[in-house]
Every structure is written in C-alpha cells, then in structure tokens.
Amino acid sequence: MMMIGAMLFIPIITALLCFMMQKKRxxxxxxxxxxxxxxxxxxxxxxxxxxxxxYFMGNTFFLDALSAYFMGxxxxxxxxxxxxxxxxxxxxxxxxxxxxxxxxxxxxxxHLFVFxxxxxxxxxxxxxxxxxxEGTTLVSALLVGFYKNRQSxxxxxxxxxxxxxxxxxxxxxxFIIYYASVVTLGGHGTMNWTExxxxxxxxxPATVKLAFIFILLGYGAKxxxxxxxxxxxxxxxxxxxxxxxxxxxxxxxxxFLGILRYVIIVNKAAGPLYSEHLLLFFGLLSMxxxxxxxxMQNNYKRLLAYSSIEHIGIIAVGIGIGGFWGIYGSLLHVxxxxxxxxxxxxxxxxxxxxxxxxxxDKVKGAIEALPVxxxxxxxxxxxxxxxxxxxxxxxxxTIMKAAVDxxxxxxxxxFIVFATVIFGAxxxxxxxxxxxxxxxxxxxxxxxxxxxxxxxxxxVMLTLGIHLPSFLDSTLKSSVNIVMGGR
Amino acid sequence: xxxxxEAYFVIDFISAGLLLTAVSMNALKRIESxxxxxxxxxxxxxxxxxxxxxxxxxxxxxxxxxxxxxxxGILIPLFLGxxxxxxxxxxxVEPYINNVVSLSISAVLVAVVYTSLSDAVFIxxxxxxxxxxxxxxxxxxxxxxxxRRKAVTQVxxxxxxxxxxxxAGFSLTSGMPTIIELGVLFDVLMGxxxxxxxxxxxxxxxxxxxxxxxxxxxx
Numbered sequence: 001m002m003m004i005g006a007m008l009f010i011p012i013i014t015a016l017l018c019f020m021m022q023k024k025r026x027x028x029x030x031x032x033x034x035x036x037x038x039x040x041x042x043x044x045x046x047x048x049x050x051x052x053x054x055y056f057m058g059n060t061f062f063l064d065a066l067s068a069y070f071m072g073x074x075x076x077x078x079x080x081x082x083x084x085x086x087x088x089x090x091x092x093x094x095x096x097x098x099x100x101x102x103x104x105x106x107x108x109x110x111h112l113f114v115f116x117x118x119x120x121x122x123x124x125x126x127x128x129x130x131x132x133x134e135g136t137t138l139v140s141a142l143l144v145g146f147y148k149n150r151q152s153x154x155x156x157x158x159x160x161x162x163x164x165x166x167x168x169x170x171x172x173x174x175f176i177i178y179y180a181s182v183v184t185l186g187g188h189g190t191m192n193w194t195e196x197x198x199x200x201x202x203x204x205p206a207t208v209k210l211a212f213i214f215i216l217l218g219y220g221a222k223x224x225x226x227x228x229x230x231x232x233x234x235x236x237x238x239x240x241x242x243x244x245x246x247x248x249x250x251x252x253x254x255x256f257l258g259i260l261r262y263v264i265i266v267n268k269a270a271g272p273l274y275s276e277h278l279l280l281f282f283g284l285l286s287m288x289x290x291x292x293x294x295x296m297q298n299n300y301k302r303l304l305a306y307s308s309i310e311h312i313g314i315i316a317v318g319i320g321i322g323g324f325w326g327i328y329g330s331l332l333h334v335x336x337x338x339x340x341x342x343x344x345x346x347x348x349x350x351x352x353x354x355x356x357x358x359x360x361d362k363v364k365g366a367i368e369a370l371p372v373x374x375x376x377x378x379x380x381x382x383x384x385x386x387x388x389x390x391x392x393x394x395x396x397x398t399i400m401k402a403a404v405d406x407x408x409x410x411x412x413x414x415f416i417v418f419a420t421v422i423f424g425a426x427x428x429x430x431x432x433x434x435x436x437x438x439x440x441x442x443x444x445x446x447x448x449x450x451x452x453x454x455x456x457x458x459x460v461m462l463t464l465g466i467h468l469p470s471f472l473d474s475t476l477k478s479s480v481n482i483v484m485g486g487r
Numbered sequence: 488x489x490x491x492x493e494a495y496f497v498i499d500f501i502s503a504g505l506l507l508t509a510v511s512m513n514a515l516k517r518i519e520s521x522x523x524x525x526x527x528x529x530x531x532x533x534x535x536x537x538x539x540x541x542x543x544x545x546x547x548x549x550x551x552x553x554x555x556x557x558x559x560g561i562l563i564p565l566f567l568g569x570x571x572x573x574x575x576x577x578x579x580v581e582p583y584i585n586n587v588v589s590l591s592i593s594a595v596l597v598a599v600v601y602t603s604l605s606d607a608v609f610i611x612x613x614x615x616x617x618x619x620x621x622x623x624x625x626x627x628x629x630x631x632x633x634x635r636r637k638a639v640t641q642v643x644x645x646x647x648x649x650x651x652x653x654x655a656g657f658s659l660t661s662g663m664p665t666i667i668e669l670g671v672l673f674d675v676l677m678g679x680x681x682x683x684x685x686x687x688x689x690x691x692x693x694x695x696x697x698x699x700x701x702x703x704x705x706x
Contacts, residue, residue: 127663131670138677144683153688156699160685161641164678165629168648170669172625172655179659189660191667234704 003045003377004056004063004122006106007071010038011115018107024093024100028086031107038114039193042075050475053487055124059192062124064487065478069331070257071121072475073338077249078114080453084346085242087111089448091353092240097147113139114245117254126174126191127256130167132223136251137163144239145204163222170218170258176264178210180204193290197485200268208269215262215266216278222255224312226286233293236305237358241349244301246306248308249342253334256315260483263319268485272322280320286313287418295425299349301358303429304341307384310422311337317415318399319483321406325481329398335472336391336464340383343457345379346450351433354440360429365438372445374434376458381430383461385423391464498608501535502620503507504599505654509647511628513589516580521643522567525650528624529559530617533560536619547665554655558672563646570683571639574690581636581697589634596630597623617658636697638686642679649675 012033023029048054049063056422092098112465116139120132145156180203181196182189236244263275290310297303317329350373355363367374403412445451508528515521533555540548600623628647635641693700
C-alpha cells in the first residue's frame, strides 16, 4: 500500500520546505498545508487498516487496527498543533523572542518530529521501531532546547542523556528477543513483530521475560513511567508550549505502543500474569509519585507534566488489570488523555503568553483576562482531574470497573485514593489561576484561529464523555482483540 | 584460518582488550586520553566483528566492520576532538570520586557481571565470554557517566555503553541485518552531534563545562 509511504513522506517534505522558505507567511502556509495533506492522506490507509492489516515495503512496515488507532491520534493532534503553532509562535515572533530563522527551524523540526512518531507507529520491524523512537528523542531534544536559555538547555541535556541511556537497554532487549527467535526458527531468525507474534508460543519464556524487563525500562523511560520519568517534567516545562502538547499528547503514547507490542508477545510466551504484575506495580507507582508532586507544584506547566505521568500510570494500570474492559478502557484513555492534555497545554499556552510566567501564583483571574481560553482551561482541568461528564471520567471509570470485575481490590483502592487527591489538587491550583480579579487587560480572542481550535477540542472532550461514536468503538474493539493476542 | 583464530584465542584477546580500554577510563586524567581510549575501543570492536566475519564467512559482517571503523573509529573521535577544542575546557576530567575507588568499583562491576552471567546465561559456544564482557563494558560506561563532571566525559561514557551494546548484539545474534546496523549507527552519530551542540551551549550559557551547574530545574 503506497498510502503508508505517502503518510511517511509528507512530513519530511513539509519539514524540508518549511526550512527552505524565507518569509514567515510562507513557512506558516507550508506548515498548515503539510499538516492538512497528511490528514487527508491518512484517511484511506487508516480506514483500510481497521478491517485487515496493511503491509508496506515487504514486511518492514505495517498497519493494523492498533497502530492505525495510534497513528490517527498522532495525525489529528499534529494538525491541531500545526494550527495552534501559527498563533503561538507568531506572537513570540512579534514580541521579538524568536527570529525568522528560529521560526523556520521550529516548523522543520516539528514536522520531522511528527515523521519519527509516524515511523515508529508504522514499523513492523522491532529494530526500526527502536531507531524511530531514538529519532524522536533526538529531534524533540532540539525542540526542548529551543529557547537556548539555562533552563531549556539543562532540560534538553537531561532529556537526551536519560532517554538515550535507558533506550540503550531497550535495544539490548531487542537483541535478546531476536536471539530467542534465532533459537526457535534457526538460521537468521526474525525481527518482524508480526512473525514474532506468530511464533511467540514457541519462544523460550525465560528469555522473553528477560527481554521484556529491558524493553519496559527503555520504552518506559520514554513513556514517562516512574521511576524513570525524571526527564519529563523538565522537558515538558521548557519546550515551546505546542511542542509540550505533542510530547505529552502523543510521544508518550508512541513509546507506550512499543511496550504494548511486547506485552502481546510476552503474554503469549509466558502467560499474562508476568507483564500484568509489572505494569500494575509501575503504573500505580507513577500515579502515587505524580500525586505527591502535583500537590506541591507551583509551576503549571510542570503540574501538567506530572499529570501526564499520572495518566501514563493509569494507562499502564488498565493494561495491567487486563481483560477486555481493562484494555478497552486503557486504550480509550490514550485518546482521551491526548485530547484533554493537548487542550490544556493550548489554553495554558495562551495564559503564558498573557502573563509571561509559568508560576501558578503569578496568574490570577484568567477567565476575566481571557474569556474563552480561561473558561476552557478550567473545564479541561476538571476533565483531566476526572470529573464527569468529560471523556477522561468515562475511560477511568471503565478501568475501575475492570478492576472491580477482576477483584483486584488493592489496585482499586489505590487508584481511587490517588485519583481523589489529584482531583482536589488540580481543582485547587487551577481554581486559583482562573478565578479572582485579573490585573491584566481583557483580550478579545475571536480574531485568533487558535481560539476555534480550542473550542472544537472542548466540544470533542465533552462529546466523547457522553457518547462514543460507533467507528471509535469498533476500532477500539479490534485493537483490544490485537492486544489480547488476536490478529 | 579458522584454526588459527581458535588456536590463538584471538576473540578472547580482542574482547579482553575491549574490557581493558573501558576500565582504563577510570584512571585517565585528561579528556583527550579518554577520547583515545574510546577510539581504541571502537577499533577493537571493529576488528572483533572482522574476525567473526572471517570465521563465519558472512559478507555483511565485513560491511559492518567497515562501517564501525568509519563511524566510531574515525568520525566520532574527530568530532569529539573538535568539540573539546571549541569548548576550551580545562583538560582535567575531575571525577566525583578518586581513581582508586573508581577502579575498585569497576572491578566489582566486572566480577558481578561474571558471576551473575556464568550460570544463568542461556547462550552457548565461543561467544559466551564476549557477552559477559559486553555487559561489563556497558555497565562501566554507565558508571563513567554517573561519576564524571564534564559534559564531554558523559558523552564518552554513553559511547562506551553503545559499544558494549553493539558487542552484546554481535555475541547474541552474530550480526544484525546491515540496514538495521546502519540505522542504529545513524542514530548514534546524530546523538553525538546533538549532544556536542548542547555541550557547547552549556559551556556558553553556564560559563562552565561542569554538569553540576545544571541544577535549576527541580520538583
């Protein structure tokens, strides 16, 4: 299927063109049309992949329902980010914070970043997946260090060192899996995930378990699972806000897709209990750790970063509980978190541009100063905290139901406790920011394109909490089937 | 040819050399010597791949050996040398702990790797020693990263880890497909270049090449 090739090709071309354009208008136009073209090119392969897996370049790339689901999220969030960036970077440009050269580099790197994530999601070869994930680190590290001040360079250095070191161990895990396949198949073995899945029952369980540990460590660091999450708050808080949205909304999910692929293999080779216990433990640890840091946070971008750690923890817990509804809730949570966290970064980005600070104490009366963004920010904060009727509530509820059904009461109790404390903390912090008397002048927001992006996303957030469209439901069902070992 | 390789324990000698160059990092005082140790390590890695290629007679392994020499043996050391000159750092490594402690901890690491991999390990044949050495090199690289203050030494530690990883890859699989190796090496190269850029920026914005100045982000 050539369309997969087109999907991978468009972001590269867009990145090159963005870099070559000289005028700001032209760069923005290329950026917008590239993102839109990607969206259009993605429709037919993603739709086709839902019914039967597509292959591209032999067996090297493939799309099944699971990767189509993740790719759909990447494509949509990257389009929204591309639109939002025009406003955000435009204002930074007007204020003289970035030069035209930096604008060009910014858009080029952003599209390259999207390319590496798409490459990861589409690759069938487990080593190419690794190469793509390492590629996301390298490209996004340049974006994290974009402002070239002390904090951002520190964050970028930490990010690249921590992620590269831990992902080195993931490659060791890949070598071990490859070794296991050589032993089973003889000759040259296989590095294609689909073939590994087919022979998974025959792989040596001990070898696969060992490999899974390394892979969980490597990709887990990238996904922000505690205790290897340390890069995440720094990188998220120092990157330009649209990039923070991409990092938190989709990059973490891409890395989690990597873990998920191995969960499928290790479940077949060694039974589900092994991966479930590991994911439950580290998922709950992430939630607990994030709870503590969210409570005493004074920087709202770092708060959102810790909240990402919490939600990755929730996703891991859902997979760890297992069963149809555990996995279903967890996969639904991937989408819901991507939407809401992106929305939160977009709205807080507007707040940052207005107040020129990321300290919670420095922001007061955001609703008064920014009527649309402030209101939506409060709604999204309620959503991320898990309040009904928003979408996050639905997926968290599904996961908790799965916990009750499977009788894992300890998980259920810890989940409830952490979620409740975080609810209180987030409502407290964001309440302080949104209400009160603002010292800033009131903005009319309707002349900005990003206002409409924010409103559309808010509507999606509310709609998904009330009604799950049938195509989403069927995508999720086929994805759950894949995670449970089907085809 | 095979007899000659086996009779003289060529593989064991080369892998011992790999381990020694990694251990020597603990005692080296100048950053330039660290780069030299890394260069030697990479050339040894390449020659090990070459010897395995001679034994197995697989053509793609010759290519792998060539690529390794070119990237890790020549390009990366040249680039690191350039970065060091550009940063004009003081040439002392200044570790957090002294050489004696550092060397003893490395020795303990190697001993732990050897004992833990001796019976639990699932690999058989002549490459078993190589796997143990590769894991030891990987851990020593990590240890160097943790205990050194300068940005460039941290990068060198990371590169030692990568070499150990490549060695592990060869001992486990006797050679990945060439395209995969190229991809991984490309990532390593890009990573070193980007880290070099940031190292120079750290030097410029913090007026120091010491990483303990990177302490502004907390909580």
